[in-house]
Amino acid sequence: MDACITPLRHGGLSLVQTTDFFYPLVDDPYMMGKIACSNVVSDLYAMGVTECDNMLMLLALSQKLTDKERDVVSPLMIRGFKDCAEEAGTSVNGGQTVVNPWMIIGGVATTVCQPNEFIMPDNAVVGDVLVLTKPLGTQVAVNAYQWLDQPERWNRIKLVVSEDDVRKAYQRAMFSMARLNRTGAHLMHKYNAHGATDVTGFGLLGHANNLAQIQKNEVGFVIHNLPIIAKMAAVSKACGNMFGLLQGHSAETSGGLLIALPREQAAAFCKDIEKQEGYQAWIIGIVEKGTRSARIIDKPRVIEVPAKEKDGELW
Amino acid sequence: MDACITPLRHGGLSLVQTTDFFYPLVDDPYMMGKIACSNVVSDLYAMGVTECDNMLMLLALSQKLTDKERDVVSPLMIRGFKDCAEEAGTSVNGGQTVVNPWMIIGGVATTVCQPNEFIMPDNAVVGDVLVLTKPLGTQVAVNAYQWLDQPERWNRIKLVVSEDDVRKAYQRAMFSMARLNRTGAHLMHKYNAHGATDVTGFGLLGHANNLAQIQKNEVGFVIHNLPIIAKMAAVSKACGNMFGLLQGHSAETSGGLLIALPREQAAAFCKDIEKQEGYQAWIIGIVEKGTRSARIIDKPRVIEVPAKEKDGELW
Numbered sequence: 354m355d356a357c358i359t360p361l362r363h364g365g366l367s368l369v370q371t372t373d374f375f376y377p378l379v380d381d382p383y384m385m386g387k388i389a390c391s392n393v394v395s396d397l398y399a400m401g402v403t404e405c406d407n408m409l410m411l412l413a414l415s416q417k418l419t420d421k422e423r424d425v426v427s428p429l430m431i432r433g434f435k436d437c438a439e440e441a442g443t444s445v446n447g448g449q450t451v452v453n454p455w456m457i458i459g460g461v462a463t464t465v466c467q468p469n470e471f472i473m474p475d476n477a478v479v480g481d482v483l484v485l486t487k488p489l490g491t492q493v494a495v496n497a498y499q500w501l502d503q504p505e506r507w508n509r510i511k512l513v514v515s516e517d518d519v520r521k522a523y524q525r526a527m528f529s530m531a532r533l534n535r536t537g538a539h540l541m542h543k544y545n546a547h548g549a550t551d552v553t554g555f556g557l558l559g560h561a562n563n564l565a566q567i568q569k570n571e572v573g574f575v576i577h578n579l580p581i582i583a584k585m586a587a588v589s590k591a592c593g594n595m596f597g598l599l600q601g602h603s604a605e606t607s608g609g610l611l612i613a614l615p616r617e618q619a620a621a622f623c624k625d626i627e628k629q630e631g632y633q634a635w636i637i638g639i640v641e642k643g644t645r646s647a648r649i650i651d652k653p654r655v656i657e658v659p660a661k662e663k664d665g666e667l668w
Numbered sequence: 669m670d671a672c673i674t675p676l677r678h679g680g681l682s683l684v685q686t687t688d689f690f691y692p693l694v695d696d697p698y699m700m701g702k703i704a705c706s707n708v709v710s711d712l713y714a715m716g717v718t719e720c721d722n723m724l725m726l727l728a729l730s731q732k733l734t735d736k737e738r739d740v741v742s743p744l745m746i747r748g749f750k751d752c753a754e755e756a757g758t759s760v761n762g763g764q765t766v767v768n769p770w771m772i773i774g775g776v777a778t779t780v781c782q783p784n785e786f787i788m789p790d791n792a793v794v795g796d797v798l799v800l801t802k803p804l805g806t807q808v809a810v811n812a813y814q815w816l817d818q819p820e821r822w823n824r825i826k827l828v829v830s831e832d833d834v835r836k837a838y839q840r841a842m843f844s845m846a847r848l849n850r851t852g853a854h855l856m857h858k859y860n861a862h863g864a865t866d867v868t869g870f871g872l873l874g875h876a877n878n879l880a881q882i883q884k885n886e887v888g889f890v891i892h893n894l895p896i897i898a899k900m901a902a903v904s905k906a907c908g909n910m911f912g913l914l915q916g917h918s919a920e921t922s923g924g925l926l927i928a929l930p931r932e933q934a935a936a937f938c939k940d941i942e943k944q945e946g947y948q949a950w951i952i953g954i955v956e957k958g959t960r961s962a963r964i965i966d967k968p969r970v971i972e973v974p975a976k977e978k979d980g981e982l983w
Binding site: 356357359361362363364366368370371372373374375376404406407409411446447448449451453454455457459461463465466467 | 719778
C-alpha cells in the first residue's frame with residue numbers, strides 16, 4: 354500500500370501517513386518544492402484520502418552551494434513546497450534541515466481519518482477497467498532536457514526529437530509532477546473506485562504489479578494503452594533499453610493515479626476530472642481473471658500527450 | 669516547542685509529531701539505530717507525551733559502502749531503530765530509503781492524543797527548579813573517542829585524560845543517547861511539570877533559552893550545576909573554545925529532558941526516575957523572576973558523572 358494505516362487509541366480513527374524524499378530533478382527551485390510536496394501527499398490520495406492534516410518538510414541543503422546560491426534557492430524551494438501544501442488544503446508545521454553533499458527535498462504527509470475516508474486498494478473485480486490520471490514519460494523528459502547541454506547524449510536522440518519538442522516535454526513533465534492528485538482522490542469516492550496506487554519509482558508496470566499482487570480476488574491487470582508525453586516514446590526507443598518506457602519500466606516522479614474502476618463509471622470519471630482540472634485521464638487497461646499480476650500487451654497503443662498552454666502559465 | 673501540535677477534525681484530538689535525521693556518530697550500527705530512534709521520539713517526551721502511535725524510518729545508505737559493508741551495517745542499524753521503537757511501545761510502519769554520499773538515519777514520531785496527554789511547556793513559575801535527566805558531554809565524548817586514532821588531536825587532550833577514560837566516556841555517552849526519555853515523560857505528569865524541552869543540537873544553554881523565551885510568566889532560568897560525563901569537562905577545557913561545554917554551548921545528541929518542576933516535587937522526581945531506571949537526574953538550576961532568558965552562573969559546579977557497569981552490558 355502507498356501509505357501506512359495505523360489504528361489509533363481514540364474513536365475508531367486511523368492514522369494514515371507517508372514519507373518520501375529525493376534529489377532535485379528540475380532546475381526551477383520553486384517548481385521543485387511543489388513537485389516534492391505533490392509527490393509526498395500523492396500517497397495519501399492513492400488511498401482515496403483527500404484531507405491531509407499536517408505536512409513536515411525534510412530538507413538537505415548542498416554544501417556545494419555558495420552562500421548566494423543557497424540564499425536564492427532554498428527560500429524558493431520552501432515556498433514552492435508550502436504553496437503546494439496550501440493547494441492541498443494543509444500546511445507545513447515542522448521538519449528538519451541538514452547540510453549534505455547533495456540537495457534533498459521531501460516530506461511527511463499525515464492524516465487522521467475515519468474508515469470511510471480511505472479506500473482500501475484491494476477490491477478490483479473482473480470487468481473493472483484501469484484509469485491513469487497523468488501521462489507517462491517524466492523521467493525521459495527530464496533526462497532529454499538535461500541532454501540539451503550534453504552533445505554526446507543529444508546526438509543520440511536528435512534524429513527523433515527537436516530541441517523545442519524537448520523543452521515542451523520538459524515543461525509538461527514539470528507541471529504534471531507538480532499537479533496534485535487530489536481531484537482524482539475525490540472522484541475515486543464519487544465513482545466507486547475498487548483500489549488505486551500512484552505511479553512513481555517502479556514505473557507503470559511495477560506499480561500495476563504491486564497493486565495486482567495485493568488484490569483479494571483472483572484478477573490480473575492487462576494494459577493496452579500508454580499515454581505518454583509527446584515525443585518521449587520516440588526518445589525512449591532511440592535510447593535502446595535505457596528507460597524501458599514502452600515496457601512500463603521507466604520511473605516516474607509524482608505520477609498519476611492508477612485506479613481500478615467499475616467499467617460503467619470509468620468514462621464518467623475521466624470526463625469529470627478533465628472538466629474540473631483541464632487535464633485528461635485515460636482508460637489504459639482492463640481487469641481480467643488472473644493470477645494477481647500485471648502485463649502490457651505486445652503492441653500497446655501509444656497516446657501522444659501534447660504540452661498544454663497552461664503548463665507555461667507561470668513562465 | 670519540540671513537536672508540532674495540530675488540532676484535528678475529530679473528537680477534540682491533537683496530532684503531535686516531530687521529525688529528525690542526522691549522520692552517524694558512533695561506530696556501532698545497532699546502537700546508532702537506537703540512538704536515532706531515541707532522539708526522534710524524545711521530542712514527544714519533552715511535551716509529556718508518553719505514547720507514540722507510529723514511527724517512520726528515514727534512511728540514506730552511503731554510496732561509499734561496499735556491498736558487504738552495506739549488507740552488514742544497514743540491517744543492524746534498522747534492527748537497532750526497531751528495537752528502540754519497541755521499547756518505546758510503538759512500531760515502525762513506513763519510511764523511505766535512498767542512496768547518498770553520506771549515511772543518514774532518522775525518523776518521524778507521531779501521536780494522536782487528548783489534551784491531557786501533553787504538557788504545554790510554557791507554565792514555569794518563579795520558585796520552580798530545573799531538573800536535567802541525562803549528563804552533558806556526549807559530543808565531547810564522541811569526538812575524544814574519534815581522536816584516539818588521530819595523534820595530532822589526541823596530543824592536545826592526553827595530558828588531562830587517559831585512553832581508558834575516553835573509552836568509558838564514549839560508552840557512557842552512547843548508552844545515554846540510546847536511552848529513551850519516556851520514564852521522564854511519565855514522571856512529568858506525576859510530579860506536575862510546568863514545562864520541558866530536550867537538550868540536543870543547541871546545547872544546554874541554547875535549549876534553556878528557547879524554553880525560557882516561550883514562558884507565559886516573566887521568568888528567567890539560572891543554572892548552577894553541570895552534570896557532565898566524567899572527564900569531559902577537562903577535555904572540553906583543554907580544547908579551548910572548541911566545544912564550550914561549560915558555557916552550555918556544546919551540542920548534545922538525544923540528550924536529557926530539562927524540566928521546570930515545582931520545588932517541592934523535584935527531589936521526589938529525581939529519586940523516582942533513579943529508582944525506575946537506575947540513572948540519576950539532577951537539580952541544575954532555578955526559575956527566578958526575569959526576562960525570559962537563561963544563564964549559567966559564573967562558576968557552575970561540575971558534577972562528574974561516571975560510566976555505569978550497565979552501560980557495557982550489551983558488549
